Structures are given as structure tokens and as C-alpha cells.
Amino acid sequence: MIVNRRHALQLGLLCGSSTILGWKLFAAEADDTLLPTYLVQMEKIRPLFTKKAAPESGDWLASHKEPGQTFAQYRTIAPNRPTPVRKKIYLQSIGTFTVEQERVIDTLRRFMGIVFGLEIALMPPLGLEKIPAAAQRTNGFTNQRQLLSTHILYQILKPNRPADAVAVLAITNEDLWPGKDWNFVFGQASLGDRVGVWSTARMGDPVREAQLFLRRVLQVAVHETAHMFGIKHCIAYECCMNGANHQGESDRTPLVFCPECDAKLWWACKLDVPKRAKELHEFAEKHQLKSDVAQWKHIAEALAP
Numbered sequence: 001m002i003v004n005r006r007h008a009l010q011l012g013l014l015c016g017s018s019t020i021l022g023w024k025l026f027a028a029e030a031d032d033t034l035l036p037t038y039l040v041q042m043e044k045i046r047p048l049f050t051k052k053a054a055p056e057s058g059d060w061l062a063s064h065k066e067p068g069q070t071f072a073q074y075r076t077i078a079p080n081r082p083t084p085v086r087k088k089i090y091l092q093s094i095g096t097f098t099v100e101q102e103r104v105i106d107t108l109r110r111f112m113g114i115v116f117g118l119e120i121a122l123m124p125p126l127g128l129e130k131i132p133a134a135a136q137r138t139n140g141f142t143n144q145r146q147l148l149s150t151h152i153l154y155q156i157l158k159p160n161r162p163a164d165a166v167a168v169l170a171i172t173n174e175d176l177w178p179g180k181d182w183n184f185v186f187g188q189a190s191l192g193d194r195v196g197v198w199s200t201a202r203m204g205d206p207v208r209e210a211q212l213f214l215r216r217v218l219q220v221a222v223h224e225t226a227h228m229f230g231i232k233h234c235i236a237y238e239c240c241m242n243g244a245n246h247q248g249e250s251d252r253t254p255l256v257f258c259p260e261c262d263a264k265l266w267w268a269c270k271l272d273v274p275k276r277a278k279e280l281h282e283f284a285e286k287h288q289l290k291s292d293v294a295q296w297k298h299i300a301e302a303l304a305p
């Protein structure tokens with residue numbers, strides 16, 4: 001199972017490197033005016049959450065001994081946060097998209113706008129002709145085209161990153177590989193450079209499995225963007241920031257952030273927590289995110305003014 005092992009290793013690399021030297025260069029000025037309110041709001045929703053279950057064989061925590069990260073610990077690392085200058089998240093589409101896939105990206109944009117409370121701006125779409133032959137290959141196992149993720153990160157996203165970007169995320173339908181000896185990778189990010197790329201190629205059929213496809217796109221996008229804000233994997237609760245080693249585990253992971261992890265976003269992005277909770281509940285109802293809608297309803301009720 002070399003393929004799976006390499007895949008797991010790559011996810012480990014991607015998801016495990018959130019604390020790196022250099023964060024302080026990008027840190028916003030500390031502003032704790034809202035902190036007492038957030039601490040009260042955290043306790044209001046804490047009883048609604050389930051402690052993280054023990055991992056099954058093959059799950060992320062069975063092979064990754066991670067320390068977790070509380071809200072209090074997060075505040076001490078001076079994480080990447082929006083600033084008056086770096087105030088937008090940019091989405092960059094690469095390659096061609098069907099009407100259904102474009103609709104999913106539009107939905108993703110609205111979801112991220114609520115989760116992070118920031119403007120989600122679109123970069124002009126990038127065609128495959130802009131990817132040189134040296135950064136493309138045909139995978140020997142699947143016979144599918146793949147794009148070199150490191151080329152996208154360092155030759156496309158980083159040099160073109162707008163000055164007002166707190167993070168730039170590329171999304172493509174093409175399968176990705178990160179370099180020699182690798183079969184494929186779901187995504188890759190450079191946290192220090194605030195750029196990341198994710199593929200939907202292995203997320204199912206956007207027509208026949210529309211709900212599943214949408215949920216996977218939403219979950220991966222907010223999980224990986226949260227890493228770019230310095231948020232580590234969660235080991236405390238069943239939470240969107242739980243690590244996942246395989247698709248089954250990823251599909252079991254909630255879209256909802258637990259109190260410790262959500263408070264990190266509230267504080268990093270200075271969010272209006274009751275307003276956002278209401279909007280998340282409405283979004284989940286509208287898009288029939290069945291496994292998460294009840295939880296967002298309870299959270300919105302607990303936080304209502």
C-alpha cells in the first residue's frame with residue numbers, strides 16, 4: 001500500500017506544519033477588546049459538543065500523535081490574521097469547470113465569507129495552457145492528467161499574490177501530484193507564503209453525488225484555510241479541524257468548528273459571533289447540509305442575543 005502510505009505522509013506534511021518560523025512577521029497587532037465576550041460565548045456552546053472519539057485503526061490519530069491546541073495556546077503563537085491591509089481571501093480557479101462545479105465554487109465562496117467574515121475575492125480564471133508541459137504528466141495508474149502542485153504554489157500563486165491577500169487558495173478539477181516518487185495528493189499549502197491548492201478530482205461526481213461533492217469541497221476548503229490562520233488539528237472534540245487519513249474519516253468529520261477552534265476564528269477575524277451563527281444555520285438549511293444543520297441550529301439558539 002505504498003500509494004496510501006505516501007498519501008498519508010503528504011497529508012501529514014501539509015496538515016502538520018502550521019507552526020513555522022515567520023508567523024510573527026505576518027501577525028496583526030493584538031487587540032483583545034472582544035476577548036471577554038468570546039470567552040463567555042465559548043462556554044455557552046461547549047455543552048453542545050461531543051468529545052473526540054478514540055481513533056479506529058487507520059484513522060489519523062491512530063498514526064499521528066498530535067498535541068492539539070486550545071484557544072488560549074493559539075493566542076500565544078501570534079498567528080497569521082487579517083490586518084487592515086491583508087483583508088481578503090482570494091480564490092483562484094485553474095482549468096475548466098462545468099456549470100455544476102462553478103455553482104459549487106460560488107456556494108463555497110459564500111460559505112467561506114460567513115465562516116471567516118472576510119471578502120472572498122476571485123482571481124481571473126487560469127486556463128491549463130498556462131501550465132507548462134514540465135508541470136503536467138499522465139499518471140501511470142489512473143491514466144489521468146495531473147498538475148504539479150509545487151509549480152502552482154511557487155510559480156503561479158506566490159508571484160501573483162495580491163497585496164491585500166491574507167491567503168490565496170487555488171481550486172482545480174485536475175488531479176495533483178507534488179513531485180518525484182508521489183502518486184497523487186489532495187492538496188498542498190505553503191503556510192509561510194499564505195498560498196494553497198486543492199483538487200476536486202477525487203471528491204466524487206458533482207452531478208450524481210452533488211450533496212456529497214459540495215460537502216467535501218466546503219469541508220476541505222475551510223479546514224485548510226483555517227490551517228493558514230495557524231489553527232492546528234483538533235483532538236479535543238468532534239470538529240472540522242480533526243485530521244483525516246482517508247476519505248471515510250474525512251466524510252465523518254463535521255463541518256462545524258468546536259468551541260476551542262471556532263473561538264480562534266472569532267478572535268483572529270474579529271467576528272460578530274451570534275450573527276455568524278445565525279447565518280451558518282441558514283446556509284446549512286438552504287444547502288441541505290443534513291449532518292450539520294441541527295448542530296448549527298443549536299449553536300445559533302445558544303448564542304442568540
Ligand SMILES: [Zn+2]
Nearest residue numbers: 015223227243
Ligand atoms: Zn489538516
Ligand SMILES: [Zn+2]
Nearest residue numbers: 234239258261
Ligand atoms: Zn476543534
